[in-house]
Amino acid sequence: MTHPDAPPPDMIPGRTPHVQATWYRLLAAMAALLILSLIAVTCIDVVGRYLMNRPFGGAFELTQMLLAALVFVALPLTTADGGHVEVDLALHLLPPAAQAALGWFAGLVSAVVLGVFAWRLVLIGAAQLHEGTRSASLALPMAPLAFLAAASCAVSAIAVLMRRGRT
Amino acid sequence: EELILSSWLPPRHPIVVNAIEPWAEEVAEVTEGRVTVRIMARPLGTPPAHFDMARDGVADITYGLHSFTEDDRFERAKLGQFSFLGDDAVTNSQAYWDIYTGQLDASAEHAGTRLLGLFMHGPGLLHNNQRKIETPADMAGMKIRVPGGYAGDLVAALGAAPLFMSSPEVYERLSRGVIDGVAFTYEAMTAFNLTDHIKYSMTVPGGIYNTTWFLVMNEGKWEGLSEADRAAIDAISGPAFAERVGKAWNDADIAAKEEVGDKVEFHEASPEVVTALREAASALEAQWAEGLGEYDGLAALAEFRKRTGVGIE
Amino acid sequence: MTLSLIAIAVLLLLMLARVPIAFAMALVGGVGFAIMRGWGPAGSMVGNAVFETGLNYSLSVVPLFIFMGNVLAGSGIAQGLFAAANRVFGKMRGGLAMASVLSCGGFSAVSGSSLATAATMAKVAMPSMRAFGYADSLAAGSIAAGGTLGILIPPSVVLIIFGLLTEADIGKLFLAGILPGMLGIVGYLVAVLVAVRLNPGLAPQGVAAAPLTRSDAVSVAAVLALFAFIMIGIYGGFFTPIEAAGMGAAFALLIAAATGGLSRLKLWRAFLDSATASAMIFVIIIGAEIFGNFITFAGLPDTLASVIGDMGLSPWLVLILIVLVYMVLGCFLESLSMILLTVPVFYPLVMNLDFGLVSLQDPEAVLIWFAIIVVVVTEISLITPPVGMNVFVLRTVLPDVPLGTIFRGVVPFWIADIVRLAIIIALPVLSLYLVG
Numbered sequence A: 001m002t003h004p005d006a007p008p009p010d011m012i013p014g015r016t017p018h019v020q021a022t023w024y025r026l027l028a029a030m031a032a033l034l035i036l037s038l039i040a041v042t043c044i045d046v047v048g049r050y051l052m053n054r055p056f057g058g059a060f061e062l063t064q065m066l067l068a069a070l071v072f073v074a075l076p077l078t079t080a081d082g083g084h085v086e087v088d089l090a091l092h093l094l095p096p097a098a099q100a101a102l103g104w105f106a107g108l109v110s111a112v113v114l115g116v117f118a119w120r121l122v123l124i125g126a127a128q129l130h131e132g133t134r135s136a137s138l139a140l141p142m143a144p145l146a147f148l149a150a151a152s153c154a155v156s157a158i159a160v161l162m163r164r165g166r167t
Numbered sequence B: 001e002e003l004i005l006s007s008w009l010p011p012r013h014p015i016v017v018n019a020i021e022p023w024a025e026e027v028a029e030v031t032e033g034r035v036t037v038r039i040m041a042r043p044l045g046t047p048p049a050h051f052d053m054a055r056d057g058v059a060d061i062t063y064g065l066h067s068f069t070e071d072d073r074f075e076r077a078k079l080g081q082f083s084f085l086g087d088d089a090v091t092n093s094q095a096y097w098d099i100y101t102g103q104l105d106a107s108a109e110h111a112g113t114r115l116l117g118l119f120m121h122g123p124g125l126l127h128n129n130q131r132k133i134e135t136p137a138d139m140a141g142m143k144i145r146v147p148g149g150y151a152g153d154l155v156a157a158l159g160a161a162p163l164f165m166s167s168p169e170v171y172e173r174l175s176r177g178v179i180d181g182v183a184f185t186y187e188a189m190t191a192f193n194l195t196d197h198i199k200y201s202m203t204v205p206g207g208i209y210n211t212t213w214f215l216v217m218n219e220g221k222w223e224g225l226s227e228a229d230r231a232a233i234d235a236i237s238g239p240a241f242a243e244r245v246g247k248a249w250n251d252a253d254i255a256a257k258e259e260v261g262d263k264v265e266f267h268e269a270s271p272e273v274v275t276a277l278r279e280a281a282s283a284l285e286a287q288w289a290e291g292l293g294e295y296d297g298l299a300a301l302a303e304f305r306k307r308t309g310v311g312i313e
Numbered sequence C: 001m002t003l004s005l006i007a008i009a010v011l012l013l014l015m016l017a018r019v020p021i022a023f024a025m026a027l028v029g030g031v032g033f034a035i036m037r038g039w040g041p042a043g044s045m046v047g048n049a050v051f052e053t054g055l056n057y058s059l060s061v062v063p064l065f066i067f068m069g070n071v072l073a074g075s076g077i078a079q080g081l082f083a084a085a086n087r088v089f090g091k092m093r094g095g096l097a098m099a100s101v102l103s104c105g106g107f108s109a110v111s112g113s114s115l116a117t118a119a120t121m122a123k124v125a126m127p128s129m130r131a132f133g134y135a136d137s138l139a140a141g142s143i144a145a146g147g148t149l150g151i152l153i154p155p156s157v158v159l160i161i162f163g164l165l166t167e168a169d170i171g172k173l174f175l176a177g178i179l180p181g182m183l184g185i186v187g188y189l190v191a192v193l194v195a196v197r198l199n200p201g202l203a204p205q206g207v208a209a210a211p212l213t214r215s216d217a218v219s220v221a222a223v224l225a226l227f228a229f230i231m232i233g234i235y236g237g238f239f240t241p242i243e244a245a246g247m248g249a250a251f252a253l254l255i256a257a258a259t260g261g262l263s264r265l266k267l268w269r270a271f272l273d274s275a276t277a278s279a280m281i282f283v284i285i286i287g288a289e290i291f292g293n294f295i296t297f298a299g300l301p302d303t304l305a306s307v308i309g310d311m312g313l314s315p316w317l318v319l320i321l322i323v324l325v326y327m328v329l330g331c332f333l334e335s336l337s338m339i340l341l342t343v344p345v346f347y348p349l350v351m352n353l354d355f356g357l358v359s360l361q362d363p364e365a366v367l368i369w370f371a372i373i374v375v376v377v378t379e380i381s382l383i384t385p386p387v388g389m390n391v392f393v394l395r396t397v398l399p400d401v402p403l404g405t406i407f408r409g410v411v412p413f414w415i416a417d418i419v420r421l422a423i424i425i426a427l428p429v430l431s432l433y434l435v436g
Ligand code: NA
Pocket: C108, C109, C110, C111, C112, C113, C149, C150, C151, C152, C153, C154, C155, C156
């Protein structure tokens, strides 16, 4: 589906051409599907309420859960792209060795933060599994979402380090 | 000792102004300044996170609704979420405190925290902008926003379509005709600006629904206080807090009723509607009681209604 | 208080070391919280912030409004807008720069994001301006500045986030943004005129533009139709401002299908860009939430409010002081982080001020007016050095143009923005007129 020579997305400053790895495309396809689902849920709800006087009762919480899934499916992509907002001030004035050292430092900090996110999300997921946490109207279990988020942060932490290793 | 209280309601909400804040000030008074309570300028997490926040020590004291999280943690708390429970928030809250902490062992469901308060608001009504509900059939197909599982099952049993959404979304959806009605208190009519979008409000003796709330403190922090301070705080919490917060709800309801005036037609549910509601409600109550194991939910409900004087048979 | 100041200093240092802003905020906020409350509570707070942010229903507008703009950008709508605007201004000196401003404004009306507007218009307008010998400074400056219009002209992700933070009515916020947004376009057009008058070397003499093609007209019609669809949908009571994002995205897909301008590759890129941009924004929101919890805990907002309150200043002076704080913060902070960190601190303060104007007697009116002021200051921060996000976007599109040149080109627009800010502060009615 994607062209291998496609230009890098330039919406986000400082981004490098992204990895065309299988995992990247797989997550991207999932993200696309989730965006489409978000659109579909709203449309079914809005159109349904006028044409059939039949609103879609689960639209609110389905939107919530699709949104969370989208954010966490996309996070490793943004991270692999180097798409997080950074302040780019006077760094280019430093000698290349210092720049590289700072780059590693920034990568390490990011990976640690993402790693802590992942760890806390595992704890949340485990608690939700234990307490049987579910959504209010559709009674969908919440724990899988927390585990998805945890996996996403863990993969992102690895992606940060791999990126630093390449550049 | 300074205790941190995380508050998620708007700072000018009657419960914050007339219950939480005065209680916090009184804590300092009764402990002669040894314990003070600082209310955060903004909450330290989302509303549903507030129980866990007190348990985990993110804040020292939090309050919230038991129905925030849909899980198996606060099953017995649902005692106070049924219909026909009582029209006075003070009596409701005190009965709820006594019975839930007594025979239903509320502390066990609030493990990791010290229970400082349990409370309920005034009676829930059924507001709508379609028609006056005179028979159960008038509710058929009506799209009603409900606060949670029980109220949803109840209106569904009468043929209405229950919808879930956050309270601030109600205004958007009611004014756009996405929903036809909402199960809410008197106070919520004015708090969420709904008066112009409601035509009929049906009262049910003892309320069509209620919500139950907790006020809890981190257990470790509680243990760390001196015995004298704990006793002093206990004296203004529990039933005393139930009275204070119940009065705050009652006053808010009275103020709202005055503000609404005759812009909305209030009417009592007809005997026919009440009968239908009772039938649906008792089935749901029995189902709830079944899942409580060793605890006798139906006895607790009967006791509750005896306390509040709502006759039901 | 001391701890918060140290934390802010550490945050700035981490940001200077190119730690992504989101992670820097999360780290400083989490560690700061741990120092005050212990590691267990800090971990619990961080976990909640990460998990609950994704579940925020209202934030579903972020991916959907961005996707809507990306679909239209991929369909070549921006080229059509630029060509049409060029018909209006082409013959004047600096006409292409004015056309850039106008088409940025037009694209803003269907894009929820400033960055998306700037990136899209840069690809369209920059090549033309370079081909005709425009100075890089004016060319890049007009697009960087024009892109900022995206957050005031509805739909706007930033206004929705402001509404979330303050419980203000999002529908009213959108209405309030229209007139000040149009004033922004006019101000930028004047800025171009004055700049080329003072320095004719910036732009060549105007040339007659090519006649409008059918596809250009279709582009203009498409933008108008989508804007009308969103506004009628919201104000006609058909859907909520949150639902407008999903409906608008569906409508944009229909337009793209009807005009046939969106290739499969571009559609794929629209999905990918929207997803990755959303993740970027959500991580910033998470980081700001964590940092905000720490700052709240450390008591900075309370202290600040009581210090200002105790000074007994006139309400107007308080407001101007707040605007100055924003201008200073805007130099360093990314726009969304700035709003997330400051609005909860300042809005209760501003809402309680009595400005002595009939139009501002209602606290809700004050809140809406303040929202517009905050958004305009945020627009300014997007092009204020050293951290100007829109300027950064331009640099990634134009790697050979030095940052300094773009910032120089932005100066006339920056001045126009300051004038507009003064007008909006002095005349609250400009923001409140359409709200009624
Ligand atoms: Na916009």
